[in-house]
Amino acid sequence: MQRSKTDLWVGLFVLIGAAAILFLALKSANLLSLNFDSSYKVTAKFDNIGGLKPRAAVKSAGVVIGRVEDISFDDKSYQASVQLAMESKYVFPKDSSLKILTSGLLGEQYIGIQAGYSDKNMASGDVIKQTQSAVVLENLISQFLYSKAADTSTPPATPAATPAPGSTDKK
Amino acid sequence: MSQKKPSFISNLGFAVRQKLVDLGHATRLFMQLLAISGSALKRFGLVRDQIFFLGNYSLAIISVSGLFVGFVLGLQGYYTLQRYGSSEALGLLVALSLVRELGPVITALLFAGRAGTALTAEIGLMKAGEQLSAMEMMAVDPVRRILAPRFWGGIMAMPLLAAVFSAVGVIGGWIVGVVMIGIDAGSFWSQMQSGVDVWRDVGNGIVKSFVFGVTVTFVALYQGFEAQPTPEGVSRATTRTVVVASLAVLGLDFLLTTLMFSI
Numbered sequence: 001m002q003r004s005k006t007d008l009w010v011g012l013f014v015l016i017g018a019a020a021i022l023f024l025a026l027k028s029a030n031l032l033s034l035n036f037d038s039s040y041k042v043t044a045k046f047d048n049i050g051g052l053k054p055r056a057a058v059k060s061a062g063v064v065i066g067r068v069e070d071i072s073f074d075d076k077s078y079q080a081s082v083q084l085a086m087e088s089k090y091v092f093p094k095d096s097s098l099k100i101l102t103s104g105l106l107g108e109q110y111i112g113i114q115a116g117y118s119d120k121n122m123a124s125g126d127v128i129k130q131t132q133s134a135v136v137l138e139n140l141i142s143q144f145l146y147s148k149a150a151d152t153s154t155p156p157a158t159p160a161a162t163p164a165p166g167s168t169d170k171k
Numbered sequence: 172m173s174q175k176k177p178s179f180i181s182n183l184g185f186a187v188r189q190k191l192v193d194l195g196h197a198t199r200l201f202m203q204l205l206a207i208s209g210s211a212l213k214r215f216g217l218v219r220d221q222i223f224f225l226g227n228y229s230l231a232i233i234s235v236s237g238l239f240v241g242f243v244l245g246l247q248g249y250y251t252l253q254r255y256g257s258s259e260a261l262g263l264l265v266a267l268s269l270v271r272e273l274g275p276v277i278t279a280l281l282f283a284g285r286a287g288t289a290l291t292a293e294i295g296l297m298k299a300g301e302q303l304s305a306m307e308m309m310a311v312d313p314v315r316r317i318l319a320p321r322f323w324g325g326i327m328a329m330p331l332l333a334a335v336f337s338a339v340g341v342i343g344g345w346i347v348g349v350v351m352i353g354i355d356a357g358s359f360w361s362q363m364q365s366g367v368d369v370w371r372d373v374g375n376g377i378v379k380s381f382v383f384g385v386t387v388t389f390v391a392l393y394q395g396f397e398a399q400p401t402p403e404g405v406s407r408a409t410t411r412t413v414v415v416a417s418l419a420v421l422g423l424d425f426l427l428t429t430l431m432f433s434i
Contacts, residue, residue, distance in 0.1 A: 010223050013226045014331065016331070017226075019338075020334035020337065021373070028364065029368060056365075104257055
């Protein structure tokens with residue numbers, strides 16, 4: 001096949017297109033930095049994770065120090081088992097506690113970690129039991145309604161309020 | 172149609188029959204193009220010239236429109252998101268809407284206007300000037316020599332153009348959001364990166380633009396090939412290319428979106 005001047009231009013065009021795809025994959029979808037640093041994995045058990053999703057941030061004092069790797073259900077304890085990948089340069093005491101928080105009113109959910117007082121540090125494979133579940137709006141409302149009903153102690157208010165929230169409430 | 176004033180039902184029947192015949196011609200041409208695609212790709216010089224004509228020449232309009240669509244998305248997205256106090260999600264909004272929908276769709280519409288009309292007019296004029304018939308007389312198959320390289324050129328150029336559009340649009344959103352309005356650059360990119368998935372979003376966008384490339388290029392070729400060999404015929408075929416290709420792209424987009432992004 002003979003070479004021609006359009007070869008160069010078509011090659012350039014294809015390069016620009018490939019660069020655009022690469023830009024989208026790397027810069028906007030972040031293909032590369034999935035494991036940007038070495039990390040250690042710990043597992044946390046939550047009663048209710050609410051809307052937590054994989055790749056959500058783990059923050060301490062507002063700084064991202066890890067990510068949610070995987071979420072699964074543990075049918076022994078009937079809890080959610082959340083695997084966290086924590087950056088190796090940050091270590092936390094063994095008795096640190098986790099809670100699921102929401103950024104802003106409508107924002108996404110993330111895990112906040114509160115340092116404990118133990119001398120020993122968390123290591124890979126540890127299971128954290130000191131957790132606080134996500135705030136589920138329905139539970140909050142049903143608690144509010146229960147306490148309201150208890151305050152006024154009027155019988156007709158309770159049956160109307162209980163069925164819908166009561167069915168989802170585990171506690 | 173006829174002087175005898177045909178009944179409504181026979182009019183309807185005639186119209187449906189005509190549409191079916193058109194559909195049959197289109198399907199036959201499509202199958203023919205697919206069947207000879209192997210030999211068409213072997214003569215890559217012809218395809219390369221078409222990529223140059225359809226792709227390189229469209230690059231300017233695609234990147235400029237991408238930039239301005241990104242600007243507008245950045246501005247409008249900011250005004251809306253700011254009300255809910257989540258203006259950092261602007262990067263996510265711009266990137267997702269560009270990569271999933273606007274990139275492939277607007278590129279396809281522009282491609283139909285920029286490249287599709289050129290294809291239709293070129294082939295329609297070849298037909299009007301009886302060049303296609305002359306080729307057949309010389310035992311050169313015009314579908315193989317003229318249509319197939321243009322078909323493949325369009326299919327290859329379209330996904331690349333859509334990717335350029337999306338990438339330039341993201342940069343446009345960044346210029347408005349970060350440089351002009353002053354959203355934090357870190358959260359702009361990190362929200363985008365945590366929300367955009369390589370395969371689900373970027374990959375599906377590329378699949379979409381590929382499908383649109385096939386659609387637009389084929390509609391343009393078919394309209395040119397079936398045009399009435401007169402000046403009015405060619406002009407009508409060119410108009411029909413834009414109308415049919417745009418409607419097909421928008422309809423297919425809805426279909427593909429329901430298939431790809433329904434959970």
